[in-house]
Amino acid sequence: MQSFLGLLRKLRVWLCLSLTLIFFHGLKVDAIELNLDDPESVKQAASTIAWDMVHYYTGNNTGDVPGNLPDPYYWWEAGAMFGSLVHYWAYTGDSSYNDITMQALLHQAGPTGDFMPENQTRTEGNDDQGFWAFSAMTAAERNFPNPPKDKPQWLAMAQAVFNQQASRWDNQTCSGGLHWQIFAFNNGYTYRNSIANGCFFNIAARLARYTGNATYAEWATKTWDWVQSVGLIGPRYQVFDGTDEKDNCTSLNHIEWTYNNGVFLHGAAHMYNYTNGSAEWKTRVDGLLAGQGIFYLKNIMYEVACELINDCQTDQFSFKAYLARWMGEVMQIAPYTYDTIMAKLRPTAQAAAAQCVGGKRGTSCGMKWTTGNYDGTDGVGQQMSALEVIQASLAPLVAGPVTTVTGSSKGNAAAGTGDQATRDPTLLKPVTSGDRVGAAILTTAILSGIFSCSYIMIA
Numbered sequence: 297m298q299s300f301l302g303l304l305r306k307l308r309v310w311l312c313l314s315l316t317l318i319f320f321h322g323l324k325v326d327a328i329e330l331n332l333d334d335p336e337s338v339k340q341a342a343s344t345i346a347w348d349m350v351h352y353y354t355g356n357n358t359g360d361v362p363g364n365l366p367d368p369y370y371w372w373e374a375g376a377m378f379g380s381l382v383h384y385w386a387y388t389g390d391s392s393y394n395d396i397t398m399q400a401l402l403h404q405a406g407p408t409g410d411f412m413p414e415n416q417t418r419t420e421g422n423d424d425q426g427f428w429a430f431s432a433m434t435a436a437e438r439n440f441p442n443p444p445k446d447k448p449q450w451l452a453m454a455q456a457v458f459n460q461q462a463s464r465w466d467n468q469t470c471s472g473g474l475h476w477q478i479f480a481f482n483n484g485y486t487y488r489n490s491i492a493n494g495c496f497f498n499i500a501a502r503l504a505r506y507t508g509n510a511t512y513a514e515w516a517t518k519t520w521d522w523v524q525s526v527g528l529i530g531p532r533y534q535v536f537d538g539t540d541e542k543d544n545c546t547s548l549n550h551i552e553w554t555y556n557n558g559v560f561l562h563g564a565a566h567m568y569n570y571t572n573g574s575a576e577w578k579t580r581v582d583g584l585l586a587g588q589g590i591f592y593l594k595n596i597m598y599e600v601a602c603e604l605i606n607d608c609q610t611d612q613f614s615f616k617a618y619l620a621r622w623m624g625e626v627m628q629i630a631p632y633t634y635d636t637i638m639a640k641l642r643p644t645a646q647a648a649a650a651q652c653v654g655g656k657r658g659t660s661c662g663m664k665w666t667t668g669n670y671d672g673t674d675g676v677g678q679q680m681s682a683l684e685v686i687q688a689s690l691a692p693l694v695a696g697p698v699t700t701v702t703g704s705s706k707g708n709a710a711a712g713t714g715d716q717a718t719r720d721p722t723l724l725k726p727v728t729s730g731d732r733v734g735a736a737i738l739t740t741a742i743l744s745g746i747f748s749c750s751y752i753m754i755a
């Protein structure tokens with residue numbers, strides 16, 4: 297009897313302790329607080345998420361290579377991450393990561409300043425080079441601190457990549473367009489995809505606006521026209537993944553990714569701004585904003601091709617980052633889009649912040665924002681996506697990208713052309729299975745046949 301009562305008492309204490317623990321755990325404020333009407337709250341949320349993103353980076357550790365992320369992240373995603381950090385600094389004023397960003401961009405741009413570093417070139421796609429170029433271009437547009445005078449400069453880096461990609465335009469088949477891959481020995485060379493052509497279009501449009509040089513605008517227009525003519529941008533401004541020169545670009549891979557819409561939307565907005573608000577480019581900006589509908593559930597952004605079927609791969613965890621980043625800038629250079637874009641960005645930012653409850657600190661973010669629950673995944677792409685969508689809401693409070701007149705980055709219209717002659721692709725060997733394949737976006741996705749199953753989802 298006595299011992300039974302004792303047991304009961306123990307049990308009560310134990311129950312009480314457990315309930316207290318559960319209670320406090322439930323109360324623990326580990327979700328990221330976000331009040332979108334208070335810029336300080338937005339900056340605080342961005343700072344927390346940026347910290348969690350940068351903790352994946354090992355490139356500033358002794359003995360590691362500046363600019364590289366560890367496996368499983370491909371080279372291009374590291375380039376994209378430093379672009380996020382340039383934006384982070386421009387929108388929040390927090391310069392904590394400026395030094396690693398400067399170091400990474402300079403190291404990977406290489407002595408020739410064209411983002412064709414020896415360790416990556418053999419597996420590098422036009423889109424991979426494009427994403428690094430975006431980060432350099434953003435540095436110019438945001439007046440990020442300039443590199444030392446004896447190093448390549450931000451604007452010149454973007455021009456180098458533009459010049460090289462213009463020289464790769466291939467009208468032997470398909471009446472034009474860029475290949476996905478730079479070198480013919482790489483898998484996917486014959487694929488003409490939206491992201492490779494979108495990156496080139498985007499850089500050309502931004503260089504046109506930044507420098508005022510009409511040659512860039514002509515290339516942007518020519519690329520847009522080609523992309524539309526082969527149907528990569530469809531009649532309702534759907535942006536499809538790619539087409540292939542093997543059949544003269546007559547059939548399409550119809551999968552739609554968020555960043556493909558974003559890369560054209562952002563470029564079109566630059567052309568809209570460059571042309572002082574032309575009706576032609578406005579129609580395209582509006583069309584792409586309407587064409588985005590497929591990427592939202594209750595106004596919350598999601599990756600329609602893979603998210604619901606839990607089939608998103610490393611690269612794809614990051615795609616929403618770019619769409620969100622670019623929507624933010626579109627509000628700056630085409631301010632009439634403010635209401636349309638904010639109606640999507642605000643609920644998305646709120647939903648993204650609400651599920652950042654993972655990891656040791658209770659602040660790491662997952663991929664799925666539409667469910668209200670943390671999905672248990674974590675990584676650079678998830679952090680970058682949450683960071684970009686949250687900081688994009690600051691865009692209307694910050695000055696837009698600068699131009700030659702107001703900026704300070706030194707350009708060189710001939711950058712990237714001289715050294716190309718000395719880098720003879722025929723001297724490069726393809727990677728063998730023993731090599732670490734480091735660069736190409738979506739290679740694994742193509743090989744694993746994700747396109748077919750994801751396509752079924754959205755078709």
Ligand SMILES: *[C@@H]1O[C@H](CO)[C@@H](O)[C@H](O)[C@H]1NC(C)=O
Pocket residue numbers: 350356357358392393396
């Ligand atoms: C690398 O950079 C991060 C972020 O600035 C910093 O926290 C870390 O201490 C740096 N590591 C080294 C080895 O410098």
Ligand SMILES: *[C@@H]1O[C@H](CO)[C@@H](O)[C@H](O)[C@H]1NC(C)=O
Pocket residue numbers: 361413414415
């Ligand atoms: C190329 O990769 C090797 C092996 O990781 C590294 O030691 C070297 O520093 C890299 N070179 C450059 C220029 O980044």
Ligand SMILES: *[C@@H]1O[C@H](CO)[C@@H](O)[C@H](O)[C@H]1NC(C)=O
Pocket residue numbers: 467468471
């Ligand atoms: C391909 O482009 C080159 C250079 O712009 C031009 O001279 C040539 O006529 C074009 N060829 C075709 C088939 O369009």
Ligand SMILES: *[C@@H]1O[C@H](CO)[C@@H](O)[C@H](O)[C@H]1NC(C)=O
Pocket residue numbers: 469470471544545
């Ligand atoms: C390839 O397609 C282009 C239009 O994109 C057309 O002008 C050209 O005649 C086609 N070439 C062949 C060989 O079918």
Ligand SMILES: *[C@@H]1O[C@H](CO)[C@@H](O)[C@H](O)[C@H]1NC(C)=O
Pocket residue numbers: 570571572
């Ligand atoms: C835009 O307007 C400015 C100032 O009026 C003018 O100098 C410039 O040529 C215009 N740009 C275009 C592409 O029409």
Ligand SMILES: *[C@@H]1O[C@H](CO)[C@@H](O)[C@H](O)[C@H]1NC(C)=O
Pocket residue numbers: 568569572573628629630631632696697
């Ligand atoms: C072009 O962008 C600037 C911001 O950089 C903005 O003030 C201006 O209104 C934009 N032009 C048009 C036509 O929207």
Ligand SMILES: *[C@@H]1O[C@H](CO)[C@@H](O)[C@H](O)[C@H]1NC(C)=O
Pocket residue numbers: 459509510511512709710
């Ligand atoms: C404009 O850009 C083109 C293409 O890079 C270049 O050849 C030309 O020299 C540039 N013009 C000026 C005035 O900088």
